[in-house]
Amino acid sequence: MGRRYDPERRQRIIDAAIAVVGERGIGGLSHRAVAAEADVPLGSTTYHFATLDDLLVAALDQVNAEWLADMERWERDAPPDAPLADGMAGLMEMLLTGDRKRLELEYELYLAALRRTSVRPLAAAFLDRMTELLVRRTGDVDVARAINALFDGMLLQVLLTGREFDREEARAAFARVTG
Amino acid sequence: MGRRYDPERRQRIIDAAIAVVGERGIGGLSHRAVAAEADVPLGSTTYHFATLDDLLVAALDQVNAEWLADMERWERDAPPDAPLADGMAGLMEMLLTGDRKRLELEYELYLAALRRTSVRPLAAAFLDRMTELLVRRTGDVDVARAINALFDGMLLQVLLTGREFDREEARAAFARVTG
DNA sequence: CCTTTATGCGTACGCCCGTACGCATCGTTG
DNA sequence: CAACGATGCGTACGGGCGTACGCATAAAGG
Known part of the structure; x- marks a missing residue:
């Protein structure tokens, strides 16, 4: 065998x-x-x-790691003086025109932490890493967190409503919150 | 009997x-x-x-209706010239210091629409109603949607990380995005 | 080479589930 | 008051599930 x-x-x-x-x-x-x-x-x-929980933890851990690696690459390759709002809007567009099922899967696993304490530490750590990464661009923790919130919220709006993504609208929102 | x-x-x-x-x-x-x-x-x-789906639809429908009724009341009772950013931050604080389990439940049902097409129309309609309500204060659809996204995103951050809610940080973010 | 330990494999138990269906009983309508 | 449709009730069937457990086999170490 x-x-x-x-x-x-x-x-x-x-x-x-x-x-x-x-x-x-x-x-x-x-x-x-x-x-x-x-x-x-x-x-x-x-x-x-x-247990199934162990499996869920391993799955989310891997998805998060891949996402963070992509984001690290994205941040590293972007010109240091590029407007962050443009970058974030472009990133959203890329995600939404890419593998939609994959994106839904990632959010489903991520948001599962709302009710499952076993994966909540993973989601929290993931958010911390994302904030840290954005701080490298904004220099301000509060702004970084607001960008992250806006990013998740707008992405969820598109996923939930099926509305077409408007890149310029997103860029303007990011620009305002970036200050 | x-x-x-x-x-x-x-x-x-x-x-x-x-x-x-x-x-x-x-x-x-x-x-x-x-x-x-x-x-x-x-x-x-x-x-x-x-079917269970029918039950889920009825549950989300009711939760959404109650939430919207609360929001309508909140919008109606707020002074017309009150800064929206203050109001939104205060609303978040109220929700987060209130019944946390209820809040988690509401988001779980709402976000279930990510993967369940049966409830997706409900979530989309709910988002439209929220946008419409916010437009009464902002006069701008794009700003209303950004506020809504920021609201969901920041609330999720607190729920997922367990981090303490910072009302002033939230107010500042809303103020920036309101323009 | 032999033992030990980690890993692979197959199966069985008991539980909970969605769903279907037939019968009982109520309110309503003619 | 009769008949009928809506609603309430109990049960049964087939299936998927988590989990446990014993045996088989591979790699590793003496």
């Missing part, structure tokens, strides 16, 4: 969990669904992640 | 559904849990709400 030795199985299970949440939502996350998606037996998922 | 005639049963079932979501989250919403909470037999919930 070739798969008896499978050093990357744990990672594959996490990827499968993210895929399952993407397809069926958090409510559809189950050991069995993940096992089927990862093509491993049921016992294997419960071995690596004893 | 006294309860054989029970004209308000449907309403009691909706209230029970909201209570169940408040206690166990959307994932814990089930016909059986609602029936137990409302103290009605199982068949009664399935009669009034054939």
Whole structure:
């Protein structure tokens, strides 16, 4: 049996969990669904992640890490004197014209922390990292947090209403809040 | 059997559904849990709400209506020349020092629309009503939407991180975005 | 080479679930 | 007052679930 030795199985299970949440939502996350998606037996998922909460934590942890890595790259590559409002509006447009399902998945996992104390520390740490990253551009913590709030709020508005994203409207809002 | 005639049963079932979501989250919403909470037999919930989605829609509809009624009252009672930024920051403080569980419940139901198409129209209509209400104060749709986004984003930040709410920081952010 | 430990595998138990369905009973309408 | 539609009630079916557990096998260490 070739798969008896499978050093990357744990990672594959996490990827499968993210895929399952993407397809069926958090409510559809189950050991069995993940096992089927990862093509491993049921016992294997419960071995690596004893409870569903463990699986959820691992999934959010990975999604957050990928998001933060993207943001770091984005911040590093942007010219130091580029107007932040332009950058934020452009980033939103990029996200909204990209993989919509992925974006919804990311917000679903992130917002799950509202009610699940197990993942709340992850969401809090993620927000801290985002603030820290924005502070590098704004120099002001309060402004950084306001930008972050505006970003989440406007993105949610588009996702919830299906309204078309207006880049200039977003840019103007960011510009005002940046001061 | 006294309860054989029970004209308000449907309403009691909706209230029970909201209570169940408040206690166990959307994932814990089930016909059986609602029936137990409302103290009605199982068949009664399935009669009034054939599917769980119907129940969810009714619950969000009611929560949204109550929220909007509160907001209407708030807008009507505020002096016409009062600075909007002060009002919004004060409103946030009131919500955050009030019933926290209720606030989490409201956002959970509202954000459920991210992935559930059945309730998405409700969330979209709710956002439209909020925008309309804010436009009465700002006179500008874009500013109204930005305020709404900032409001949701900052509230979520506090709920997710557990950080203490800073009323002056919020007021300043609203003031900047109001222009 | 032998033991130990981590990992993989299959299965079984008991629970909760959505849904369907038939019967009972009420209010209403003609 | 009769009939009918709306509502209330109880139960049963099939299915998915988390979890536990025992056995098999691989890698690692003496």
